[in-house]
Amino acid sequence: MEKKQESFERLVRSNKDTIYTVCYMFSKDEDEVADLFQETLINIWKGLSSFSGNDGALRGWIYRVALNTCISLDRKKRLRNTIPLTMDVNLFDPAEERALRADQLHRRICKLQPFDRAIVLLWLEDLPYEEIGQILGISTKNVSVRLVRIREQMKKMNE
Structure with a gap:
């Protein structure tokens, strides 16, 4: 058990940015x-013993676990009738043009279907199409x- 826990901790440390990026694409709310x-970490922990690939395949497996977790929870959230709490906190400085574009891109990506969001996220991570x-x-x-279709769809989106 000790070795599995140490291995899991190393895996989380080396992939936390990737996992966080996937999670951030599905929500802008910090909580x-x-x-x-x-939830992604829990699913990685549960599935780690059944993972049989090499270190190269591990990154792809972590992406899949994170994406599947976020997509599943996003579907559940949409099925529930909730009222979002809003805070007057802007994660980007609106005075900066680059920040405005990043915020606009994030809002448009959030309007995409979960599978299309996943494709864009992986593309933004500079992964090759094959991967x-x-x-x-x-x-x-x-x-x-x-x-190509997603880019066209995003061009046509209003804020």
Whole structure:
């Protein structure tokens, strides 16, 4: 058990930015992102013993676990009738043009369907189309076609 825990801690330390990025794409609320992160870690812990790939495949597996966790919780959240609490906290400095663009991009990505959000997230991580396809279980060509359609869809979006 001790060795598994140490291995898990190393894995979390080396992949926490990736996991956090996936979680952040599904919510901008700090508490909800923390919940998504925690649920992802729980699912990684539960599935770690059944993971049989090498270290190279581990990153893709972690992406899949994080994406599947976030997508599942996003679906559950949408099924519940909730009233979001809003705070007057802006994570980006609106005075800066680059910050405005990043905020606009985030809002548009959040309007996408969860699967399309996952594709964009992996693309923004500079993963090759082949690896994106492997993580999501679709062909490389399908990744390419979907990204073109997603870009067109995002261009047409209003804030």
